[in-house]
Amino acid sequence: MAAFADSPMLLREVSSRLFWGMSKVLDNRQGLVAAVLGLDDCPFPESPIQLQVVLPRGVPVGVLFIENAMSFDATTRSGSSLCAGMFVVYASGFKASAKRLRRPGGASIFYGQLGCLGAGEREAFERWLYDERQLPVFFWGDLDWSGMRILSTLRATFGEVGAWQPGYEPMRDHLLTGGGHRPEAADKRGQQPLAATGCSYADGQLLPLLDTLGFVDQELFNFQECRVG
Structure with missing residues (x-):
């Protein structure tokens, strides 16, 4: 490992070289790597997270993270005024919440x-992302435990970060009218309940429904069904 310490290699590249092509052996083991090398910090960065971003014209008014690729595409193609002035961002599920996103080179x-x-x-x-300029930030994803956990980690x-009400309100209505699915029907048995996200709207209006009424996937709704209030 010491032979790679001064190279510009990523952590998974180093893992692949050391462990017979297995790239993930050193994931979440940066402390161990630093200790082995006698350094304060691991010298090998994690792989940059790929962010897809659609930018508004003019002064931005907020940021909207979208969990699923199909919904991101539909949202950005819609031209709806609901996300006018917003940075619309897709980063594939939990990857959007990785802290390295806020460091240059992390994305x-x-x-x-x-x-x-x-x-x-x-x-x-990039000023917002790296310099932590203050803007309102929202998340819209699946209405299930995993989606709510992404909100919490964001x-x-x-x-x-708040649950984006124009997207979640029709999903909530769908649950209340009996349109949800049970976890076992969509291979989601492994999702663990979450007591709170920290977002008052999600904690008061969304989480209480999941135990009793089931889940709703984001892709069920096209962007024209989103609404204000």
């Missing part, structure tokens, strides 16, 4: 052609 950012591609708009997003990385 590979891909800007979508459906949004603005100007240098000023890109700089505005709050640990990005502060006061």
